[in-house]
Amino acid sequence: MPKLLQINITANWGSHGRIAEEIGQLAMHNGWESYIAYGRWANPSKSHLIKIGSMWDERWHGVQSRLLDNHGLASKRATKQLISAIKEIKPDLIHLHNIHGYYLNYPLLFDYLSHAEIPVVWTLHDCWPMTGHCAYFTYAKCEKWKKECSNCENLDSYPISYIIDNSRSNYAKKKKYFNIIRNLTLVPVSDWLSGIVTQSLLKNNTVKVIHNGVDVEIFKPLGRGTLPKGLLNGKKIVLGVSSKWEKRKGLEDFIKLRSILGPDYLIVIIGVSEAQKRQMPDGIIGICRTDNLEELVCYYSSADVFINPTYEDNFPTTNIEALACGTPVVTYRTGGSPEAIDEQTGIVVEVGDINGLVDGIKKVCQSEHKEEIRRLCRERAVKYFNKNDRYKEYLDLYQSLLNK
Template sequence: MKVLHLNTYDANGGAGRACVRLSDALTANGVDSKVMVFYKFGQNPAIDTFSETPIQRAKAIYNIISERYWSKWLSKSLKTPFSLQWFGRSIKNHPEVKNADIIHLHWVNHGFLTPKFLAELDELEKPIVWTFHDSNAFTGGCHVRYGCENFHRQCGECPVLKMSGKEDASHKTWLRKQQAYEKMNFHIVAPSRWMANSIKFSSLLGTRAVNVIPNTLETNVFKPYVKKEAKKIFKIKPEKFVLLSGFMPSKNDKHKGTPYLLEALEILSRKADVKTEDIELVIFGNKENAEMPTFPFKTTFLGTIAKDEHLAKCYSAADAFITPSLEDNLPNTVMESLACATPVVAFRTGGIPDMVQHLQNGYLAEYENAEDLAEGIAWLYHHPERREIEKQARLSVLTNFAEEIVAAEHIHLYETLLSLQPK
């Protein structure tokens, strides 16, 4: 069984990481699995690209830049990711695509596969599986919905677009997707229950079959280290209560919820039973040119961390990982933190409740409630059995998201789809 995974990028973004991790897990469980990307950033020799030659790379860059430019030009400055999918490339005649038994789609925006080129893949008469890493596949362009329900109908009247109306670009994109999907027989994988429920309300794909299968990660890489020793690596005193967060304010990612993090930390610092000198904040993944806010606690900025082994030690050094995300499918950072036995404090939103069990391996705060987010941090800060919560964090990943478990669920799906093919 040859499985070919298709993604726009190799390791640039959460979908790329999830795609590569799944392929590695399948390979480790005896499947001939391969990843091909539209544009390759990394050096992993196991990942191939459709843009090998200088001309192909130039065309790919043109597609990517054009798609992003026009989407940005037509959108309001709402910090909402949006794709028009006007630019793309046909891949149906590529040898790797033609030789695959299963075509597994992941994130295919930014100039890679338009609805037209997606529909072409059905001509190959192979089972197609599509993992939805965000909402774009069933909307008129947006990747993050923020409560907008226009996708229940046929989009249009889009709150993201400058020129909004019944026949706007979102509605026209919806129609192009409808036309393509009517020609396609593909099976949907939703990494979270939240995503699966969203698909059911979609006017485009609400009647399609959906399997809820989570993403996975490298449990032998993201693993617990002795907390005191991990803190020592980052020159943090072992008695400090360390808060870790994985992003900084972004001009493009409103859904990351940074203002709620800042407000929650201010609320926490004013609590009578919290000593600010006992707490240290560690931030990784921030952009060097980002404007840094003032935090009420001593703060260490680690910047971008390239090696996963080093990132695992960051998680292990923390007593709590804080993510104020407002809409996320199944965020990698939450799973990585739990795998390193670090409890997570987050809003009850998206796929996060699939990973964080309230008061067991972390704390789920009321949506958009900074005060409750601060309460969750204080809960861990004062908890007398914090080590038990840390054990539950690691156990929850090994039980539900380990490589062999997620691989087995995908293999079962692949085999089922292959058995339904005409002999």
């Protein structure tokens, strides 16, 4: 029985954690033994879970990162313990996901993997592996990552550094260590990110695009009657969902939308913090993050339109969750966000174009073919983003690497 070890910041928590969990479940269904090593948060898992480090390790890493701009360079003891666990498990294949997040020392890990002769698959969920500091650079309109990062303009974005700029040194370290594994396959989850990889410090590695998938048996149309009684009141529901709302996710654009859309529209935003919830103006219902998928599906199914005003993103899972529930998507033309939809299932507008969002919302909500559009959304999700189909691509990749 082959053994799979996945490494991620979370286990069965958040979009990336659920992806790792579902890949592990599919692997087990096909005869693999599955392990997930995680750094910070976890929900119960069907895989064997391995906690990397302690809360103290994570916090100390965070302090160093904020003061020294050395994200991914602390957590030495925790990483050595992980390496010991890898030696004990003896996995046939290692699958990396997000290795940033204050829990791992990448030079130690990659140095070990370069000598371990274990095939490594690395799913890229953002741009952090290719920069000297940030996870995204679109909003800052920076292209230094193509040659060499320095004098970073993004120090105030994740992973925040308060004082020191080590972007040049960080870039050099990543270029060295992320290119020392001979048997490494990179998996960007969008065509957009694949294009970024080909221009980056990772450009000499093998690349295979695999889009994210969702469970289309969970995310499915339930009808509008599933929301709490009295919420609809004949209004058209404009929905936004994120695990964390910040400036780059477009929360402020929802506020602007509220001032333009008429009283016939109700905006529902899921994933806000308690502080953000208290600041919501009339006409916007803020709902804190929920891990209750049934509740989330009810909101997706009841919405007339899903809005994703993200300013920078890779391939948002929320877009395909909405489609699977039969809800059309209006999104900005940024990153891989437009890749989930086509002309029949959504509308793409230019970044920051609030009036374009308004036009898109009204076009969808006033369409005479709503039921047909919902049917097409569902069909597109089932055809292209069924998790069983997408994650089988990983199993096929695993097998091809083991057969080499």
